[in-house]
Amino acid sequence: MSQTDHAHDAHGHDHHDDAPHSTFKGYMTGFVLSVILTAIPFWLVMAGVIKDSGMTALVILGFAAVQIVVHMIYFLHMNFHSQGGWNMLALIFTGVIVFIVLAGSLWVMYHMNVNMMPGLMKEYL
Amino acid sequence: MSEITHDTLTGSAEDGQRLQFHETTEHHPETGTLLGFWIYLMSDCLIFASLFATYGVLGRSYAHGPTGQELFDLPLVAMNTTLLLLSSITYGFAMLRMQMGRLGGVMVWLAITGLLGAGFLGLELYEFHHLITEDAGPGRSAFLSSFFALVGTHGLHVLFGIVWLVTLLFQLKKHGLIAENRRRLFCLSMFWHFLDVVWIGVFTFVYLMGVLP
Numbered sequence: 001m002s003q004t005d006h007a008h009d010a011h012g013h014d015h016h017d018d019a020p021h022s023t024f025k026g027y028m029t030g031f032v033l034s035v036i037l038t039a040i041p042f043w044l045v046m047a048g049v050i051k052d053s054g055m056t057a058l059v060i061l062g063f064a065a066v067q068i069v070v071h072m073i074y075f076l077h078m079n080f081h082s083q084g085g086w087n088m089l090a091l092i093f094t095g096v097i098v099f100i101v102l103a104g105s106l107w108v109m110y111h112m113n114v115n116m117m118p119g120l121m122k123e124y125l
Numbered sequence: 126m127s128e129i130t131h132d133t134l135t136g137s138a139e140d141g142q143r144l145q146f147h148e149t150t151e152h153h154p155e156t157g158t159l160l161g162f163w164i165y166l167m168s169d170c171l172i173f174a175s176l177f178a179t180y181g182v183l184g185r186s187y188a189h190g191p192t193g194q195e196l197f198d199l200p201l202v203a204m205n206t207t208l209l210l211l212s213s214i215t216y217g218f219a220m221l222r223m224q225m226g227r228l229g230g231v232m233v234w235l236a237i238t239g240l241l242g243a244g245f246l247g248l249e250l251y252e253f254h255h256l257i258t259e260d261a262g263p264g265r266s267a268f269l270s271s272f273f274a275l276v277g278t279h280g281l282h283v284l285f286g287i288v289w290l291v292t293l294l295f296q297l298k299k300h301g302l303i304a305e306n307r308r309r310l311f312c313l314s315m316f317w318h319f320l321d322v323v324w325i326g327v328f329t330f331v332y333l334m335g336v337l338p
Contacts, residue, residue, distance in 0.1 A: 022224065027217035034210055038328075042203050045333045053337040064329035068322055075213055075318040083160040090160075094167040098174040105178035 030074025037067040162312045166319045173323050176278055180271040180331060188266035193335030196261055202332045205248050212241035213321045216314055223310055228302055232294060239290045242283055249280050279327055282320050289313055
């Protein structure tokens with residue numbers, strides 16, 4: 001009797017913590033990576049390493065994207081099984097919306113500027 | 126063998142426990158708050174996305190005013206970025222101390238994180254003040270309006286993060302590392318690291334790309 005009670009109790013009060021378990025190694029890996037990924041874009045721009053502005057912009061955006069992923073993994077502990085995958089699902093959904101908002105706004109407004117106010121554009125640029 | 130069966134059977138009978146094929150308690154995950162907070166952060170992310178989009182559209186409309194190349198002080202931005210990155214790792218150390226159950230360590234690292242955050246805010250306010258006195262305030266051009274809106278919103282988030290952090294320090298002092306405080310520490314951890322992620326976008330998209338010719 002006591003045995004079954006105990007078993008039931010243990011199950012009922014089983015506080016299995018869903019919160020991520022962090023490690024010193026994980027944080028340090030993330031920190032070192034993000035320092036490197038921050039330092040390189042600043043160096044590229046401040047020292048003017050790449051002559052072409054468009055190329056520099058693409059490269060530093062690439063570094064930013066990688067650094068965001070590094071922060072997501074090592075600092076925010078994102079993975080496919082925390083909270084039964086709902087964390088990741090919310091993140092992916094937000095990513096899609098963010099992409100639509102950013103790309104859509106830039107695309108539409110660029111064409112509005114170019115096609116509808118050609119005279120004004122030259123004056124204000 | 127038969128004894129155990131007998132024992133189990135009588136045990137459940139005596140306790141009035143029957144076989145149940147449905148759950149008697151609500152089956153929320155233990156840390157549902159963390160998921161809820163994450164969804165809040167995602168909605169915050171959308172606010173920043175719209176501010177980034179605004180800056181992306183208006184960021185080159187100078188109205189014959191000063192350009193980013195003339196205004197932005199990259200060493201200052203590098204300094205700010207360093208402070209925020211350091212505050213991220215010090216918050217990480219606070220979380221590690223929390224896992225070890227060391228209240229003193231948690232509070233020390235939290236305090237250091239708060240000071241780094243305050244340093245970041247101080248530098249940002251200095252930059253804003255400098256810009257406004259140079260006649261490059263938010264009213265000068267569409268570029269500066271969108272710049273102040275985006276960077277200012279991020280700064281406000283950091284300010285509220287610090288307010289939260291100080292509140293949490295008092296809570297920790299009073300109640301120690303109870304389950305509620307651990308949950309709060311996790312939420313603030315996500316908030317703080319999220320602000321760092323947004324800052325990556327800001328220094329890349331606004332400052333570094335702003336000074337490119």
